[in-house]
Amino acid sequence: MFVEELNVGGRRVPLVHLAKDENAIVFSDVHFGLRYGGRTLSLHEDLSNFLDHLNDEDKTRLLVLLGDIFELWSGSLRDVFQDALNPLRLIARLSSSVIFVPGNHDRISARMRFPGSRWAGEIYVTPDILLLDVEGKKVLLFHGHQLDNLFLLTKGLWRVQSYIYLFSEMLFALPGPLEWFFAALATLTVLLLLFLFHATSLLMEATIILASIILFSPLIILLWRDLQDKVWYGFVQKIGPRLFKSRLRGKSIESLAVSKPLKKLVSFLESYPEIGRVDVVIFGHTHVPGFLVSNGKVFINTGSWVKNSYNSDNGVENKTYVRIEGGKVRLCKWDGKEVVLFEKEIQGKKQIFNNNFYGL
Template sequence: MRIGWLESEIGKILEVELTEAEEAIAISDTHLGLKYKGRELSKSRELSEFLEKILGDNNVKLIILLGDIFDFWSAKVGDIIRSAYDPVKVLVGSDKTIVYVAGNHDRIVSWIKLESSRGKGDIYTVPDFFILNVDGRKYLLLHGHQLDALFTRFKGLWKIQSYVYILSESLFSLPGPSEWMLAALSAGSLAFLLASITADNVLQEFILFLVSILLLSPLLVMLWRKLQDRIWYGLLEELNMKLSKSRLRGKSLRHLSVSKPLNRFLRSLESIPQIGRIDGVVLGHTHVPELLVEEGRVYANTGSWIENGHNSTCTFVRITSHMITLGKWDNGRETKIHEASLPGS
């Protein structure tokens, strides 16, 4: 296995190259720590069992964590640690290389760089995507939220949620109800300030505006974290699914909302000389496990490891030099959902 960085017009791009005998496993959307109405949704026990099996497979040299592994969006830090303890404990002793591609729920890990002093078993983190080269075939691996209209319409505004999460968890760590007392005191200070001070010029108005945001932010952040599940899952997501045909969540790879932005993204990347032809795409985000071959290119979705309605869970993608397989971890064993021979193999 060879690991390097491609210098391109859009910056450095991680490229991992596997030999013919080496294999890669990709999983995504484990959402460790995620709860809804007090019920844990992530399949952490099944994930631990699967990782133990994979670490014993000598052919697998690369483990790809394709985003939304930890739910640094709405889950409490304590729940994340409890849910992630066993899977992380399994991975800690591994000598396999891990590439962690940040998703929308865990983008705060994208800046972390981990290298083992032993010179093996390193973890590479990337914010958007990387290129996997398997016996001359190139795969694009990304989480997939980059194609979602709900995110592209608001540009990078969705990234604010990561900072909201960090601030709110800091407040929640305070003893007892003191976080709400602090938020109320801050908001009360703002009310007193606005009642007692009058801005006489543009500069003073600007300063007062910044102070207002600062003093009001604790209360707004606390309220959002308290209500976000009800607002997002109970109202906005359901409404958006009805009104916006371009929403990716729950859509298959054949759906126009997936294929159009994906094809545009592929054309832009293939125009970069250092990348060239892309033979396959592996992504997550939609929670719909799928594998298809169209026009000489392989497309795969890793699915998810959470309770997922009628869709299969505990799914993954295995990549070899001649085959790509969509698999499922079911009752302690690996089963095959679908596989496809790579074009030209």
């Protein structure tokens, strides 16, 4: 295995060349630190058992963490580290290279750099996409939020949540309830400022407005962090599919494989001669594992390692991952052992389906 970097539209995209006998594992959406209603939703203990198995197996050459591994939108840093500690220890023991492709929930880690060797292999962080070359066949991997129309319409505005998270965690790090005292003091300062000063010029008015926004922000951010899980998981996730047709969460692989954003991304990459045809597309984000073979391309959604994944009452699987080995790509489920849900020879015609799987 070796890695080269391509310049694709001004972005540096890693291209990993895997020999046919080299094994790669891909999973996404673990959400270390995710809590709701007093329950731990991340299946980090099951993931630890799976990683133990990979260490015993000792044949994984490449491990790809395909985004939303860490819940850095709403989980407290204490819970994130608590959930992630043992899995990260087990990943460190693997005799493999690791590539982390951040998702929307852990985007703030996209700028991390790890020069030189770590553990038995290398560790790379690539902000957006990753390409594999398996015996001349190209595999495209990305988290999947790039297909979400809500994110596309807001033009990157969704990234603000990452900075809100960082600022709120800084406030929460203050002793006791001092974060609320600080927020209240800043708010009172705004009210005092508005009462004492009257703008006599456009510049002074703009200065007062800017100062008010800055001083109000701690209270707004703390209130949002306190309410966001109730709003998001308790309300939006339940009614979102009916109100927001553009939302990806819960959509099947069949609808995503023919979506305009995905077609545009694949066509853009295929326009580069050094990439050529994309044969396999792997992504996550929706928490709904699935597979589809269409027009000679294989599309796979990695699913999630989260309890009560979206639409779980309808039988959506979790603890799923992708294995690339021996010129084949498989969608698998960890159930104390590996259960193959789908298998396709990248270069051949043979394919195996588990008819009990939700993705069919």
